[in-house]
Amino acid sequence: MSILPKKILYWYDNNKRILPWRINASKNKKEYYILVSEFMLQQTQVKTVIPYFLKFVTKIPNLKALSKCNEKKVLKLWEGLGYYKRAKNLHKTATILVKNYNSKLPKKFEKIIKLPGVGEYTASALSALAHNKACIPIDGNVKRVLSRLFLIEECNANFHKKVKKIFSKLPNTNRNADLAEALMEFGAIICRPKIPLCKICNLKKYCKSFKRENYLLPKKSFSIKEKKYNIYCYLNKYKKKIALAKNQDLSFLNNFKMPEIQMAVASNNLKKGRWHYLCNYKNNISNIKMNINLFYKFTKKIPKKFHWYSINKSGNEFIPSFTKKIITKIEKLYL
Numbered sequence: 001m002s003i004l005p006k007k008i009l010y011w012y013d014n015n016k017r018i019l020p021w022r023i024n025a026s027k028n029k030k031e032y033y034i035l036v037s038e039f040m041l042q043q044t045q046v047k048t049v050i051p052y053f054l055k056f057v058t059k060i061p062n063l064k065a066l067s068k069c070n071e072k073k074v075l076k077l078w079e080g081l082g083y084y085k086r087a088k089n090l091h092k093t094a095t096i097l098v099k100n101y102n103s104k105l106p107k108k109f110e111k112i113i114k115l116p117g118v119g120e121y122t123a124s125a126l127s128a129l130a131h132n133k134a135c136i137p138i139d140g141n142v143k144r145v146l147s148r149l150f151l152i153e154e155c156n157a158n159f160h161k162k163v164k165k166i167f168s169k170l171p172n173t174n175r176n177a178d179l180a181e182a183l184m185e186f187g188a189i190i191c192r193p194k195i196p197l198c199k200i201c202n203l204k205k206y207c208k209s210f211k212r213e214n215y216l217l218p219k220k221s222f223s224i225k226e227k228k229y230n231i232y233c234y235l236n237k238y239k240k241k242i243a244l245a246k247n248q249d250l251s252f253l254n255n256f257k258m259p260e261i262q263m264a265v266a267s268n269n270l271k272k273g274r275w276h277y278l279c280n281y282k283n284n285i286s287n288i289k290m291n292i293n294l295f296y297k298f299t300k301k302i303p304k305k306f307h308w309y310s311i312n313k314s315g316n317e318f319i320p321s322f323t324k325k326i327i328t329k330i331e332k333l334y335l
């Protein structure tokens, strides 16, 4: 399928979306934009990322500024985007790049992949997009396109190996960065998960799935089990405050400032004391479906590790959306 790069680049040139990190800019700025956008795009869709990206690069315009920033500011700008570990890793990566690599992304893949928060996929994306290296970042979109084009099951244990072999036989292009972007974009717009737009696809003549009318629809993701949690809020009635502490117990909420949270192992394992039930709600976080019972009590005494936080505060302090949701529910008690 030696025609693949040519065909897909032709499609890309005529259909690519205008995205804020794709603008023409100096090499340093472009690298910075690629870095920030790639961290933000890990687990988040393009349309959600755009406003966060724009705000982020307006407030922190370059790598040096990011490395000098304190983490709280970075987290504040990330607020609402979720998966906050990405923000912390981006910050750490910026510091390393400024200190050890003269504020540039290293050229070698082996060095890029050692940066905090950079796995195989992000390292491939950074190498391709920033250095025009012949790397194919295989995200969900790319995986789907390639699995259909070459009729390889996505769950095939040797998927990556087989794809690498196919690409190694394709003619070289001097547009590796565009090819990587083009494959991702093509998967998002044309070779869509449920209903691929085969009729208008300029690859259909070469596509094994199209020829055999076997579209290799992505396997349904296994259903994630819902888990029950109890959250206990200490409240100061007169000062309108809630006690928050950094959670250390549940790894997926690690270091979030929040009220006390416990897994509800059995329906009767409630915390002792005068706790009042407020409501039940659901919150999905890091692929975990949380079914939450929210409890509160008015008190002036709080456990040592907690600190009071003003419910009306809209200051600069970073509060994760998970905790903000709790505060919104608690606010109703003060109406």
Ligand code: SF4
Pocket: 145, 148, 149, 190, 191, 192, 196, 197, 198, 201, 202, 203, 204, 207, 208, 209, 210, 215
């Ligand atoms: S023909 Fe259909 S299945 Fe094949 S690459 Fe194009 S859109 Fe995807």
